[in-house]
Amino acid sequence: MKTLFRNYINTFGGLSREVWWLALITLINRAGTMVIPFLSLYLTKSLHFNLADVGWIMTAFGLGSVVGSWIGGKLTDKIGFYKVMVFSLLSTGLLFIFLQFLTTFTTFCIGIFLVMLIADMFRPAMFVALSSYSKLENKTRSVTLIRLAINLGFSAGPAIGGIIITTLSYGGLFWVDGITCIVAALVLINVLHPKKSKTLDNIKVDSPQSAYHDRSFLIFLCAMVVFGIVFLQYFSTMPLYYKDAHHLNELEIGILLGMNGFLIFVFEMPLIKWLENSTFTKTGLMLFGAILTGLSFLILNLTSWAGVLIIGMLLMTFGEMIAFPFSNAFAMDRAKKGNQGEYMALYSISFSIAHIFGHNAGLQMVAGFGFDKTWYFTTILAGLCVFLLFLLKQRMRIKPV
Template sequence: MKRLLKLYLNTFDGLSREVWWLALITLINRAGTMVIPFLSLYLTEDLEFSPSTVGSIMAAFGLGSVVGSWLGGKLTDKIGYYKIMVFSLFVSGLLFVLLQYLKTVLSLSIGIFVLMLVADMFRPAMFVALSAYSKPENKTRSVTLIRLAINLGFSAGPAIGGLIIAGLGYNGLFWVDGITCILATLLLIQLLNPKKSKVLDEVKVEEPYSAYKDKAFIIFLFALFLFGVMFLQYFSTMPIYYRDSHFLTEPEIGLLLGANGFFIFLLEMPLIKWLENTRFNKVILIWFGALLTSLSLLILNFTTWSGILIIGMFLMTVGEMIAFPFANAFALQQAKKGNQGEYMALYSIAFSFAHIFGHKAGLESVSVYGFDNTWYIFTAVGVLCMFLLLILKQFLKAKNIIS
């Protein structure tokens, strides 16, 4: 047991102190945004809005995320990642507190749009900071550590949020969200001040290449969007499938979804460490992750046995563990030849668009075509993603670009 623990801990060797601090700040920030999973409940229960009205308000959520990611990338290239991260964390903390005082559809739509705009400015800035604080050979594992922090934060946040709602109501949730964002800001100022931090990979490009003209990166973004649309079915359509087709209870659904975070925490870093030492390049590894995720949906139509749900969840989780870290590492690699903020903003925006269209497309498909056909449709989306990744591989090979 001690040997296994030592081997597991060794997979974290070589990561810089700054990357660990960034992971801690990300953990606090993500655990602190616990109002987000409860937002639709708050709008329907406390404010008594109809589901249709809530859908309109939540559209502002996705739009704010897209604009915030784009703006964060632009400003990161102009004034630096540190200032953007401090601004985003601190101001979003204040906005979380103020959001509870907005009660009309218009004010909430504007408030949520502005909140997500400010909050998601953090993402491209954080990715650029991560790149600066990581040695080139450690970037994929550094990304994986940040993913672990995000997953732990998202796991702990809703659990803590439920207790806060039970004890203090939704108003208490907004206050705690705001305070944790401000606490993360103070930690960022104390621990990652540029005067104290050690930059390991500072990239200065004299004539930066535009991300919008980078054909390889554009192909990659389309593939990433398709992967995101397919992957997000596990967080909107799939829970309904578990309930309606396999008659799982809410605790059983929670355990099945929770297994995803547990497997990631336990296996992702050792898996990435091992894959980094294989001969496979990043694009092929992303392709394999997309293959496993596509299969996780397809096999659901093979049998009515409920055990297939566990197999599907495991395939999706392994696919996610492979695809996301290497996709992020590929984006950071491409960003070295241009304005890094611009590249990482587009990377974030690809997922924001997947959120806008993925959930809606899955739920509409189920209502029109049923679950079985929906899984075939999104398996086809996964196959299209894999096809684009093969085109990307050939394009990079023709250009003699190492991926």
């Protein structure tokens, strides 16, 4: 047992001090992100919007994310990642607190758009910071550590959020979200000032290539958009499926979603360490992750047994565990050819686009055709993602640069 624990701890070795600080800041920030998993429930139960309205609100959510990621990438290349990260965290905290006071469809659409615009300026800046503070051989594990922080916070967040909802109200979630963003900003200001930090990978390209001309990267982005649409169903339509089809309450939904984060916290770093030392390529691993995620939806239609929800969550969790770290590492590797902010902004935007279409399409399909047909369609989308990643894998064999 001691040997197993020692081996687990050793998988975290060699990561820089700055990466650990980034992970702590991310943990504080994500620990309070309780509103997002319950947003569809909040909008239907507390504000009494119908599913079509919720779908359009989620589209506003995604549009804000796209604009914020694009602006964040531009600002990161111009003024640096540090200023962008501080501004984003502080402003997002205030906006989250304010969001709870918006109760009409129009004002909530505008409010969630502004929240996500400011919040997602953080993402490309954080990716560039992570790349700068990581040695080349540690970048995938550095990404994995950040994901562990996200999922550790997320494993506690929904469970605590479910308790807050059942004992107090949804309003408390907005206060927690806002306060934790502000706390994360204060920690960032105090521990990660650029003058005190050591840059390990300072990439300077004399003639940077535009990410828009990198065909392999564009195929990769298309695959990530489709994967994002599939994956995001677990945060919009899936909670409704748990509630309406299997009659779970908010606390049970929170625990089931929290299981995802807990499993990632325990297993992802050792898994990534093992896969990094294997002969598998990044594109091949992303492809396998997409297959597992697609299967997590297909099996839901095979039986009405409640235990299938746990099996589906396990398949999705391991699919996510493999696909996301290696997709992120792939994007950071390609970013060395051009402006890092532009590359990482486009990577972030791929998931923002998924937010625009994924939530709305899933909710509209559930409202119009039911859960079963929605899960079949989602499985087909996962198959399209697998096909695109297969094309990328073949292209990388011929033209790896």
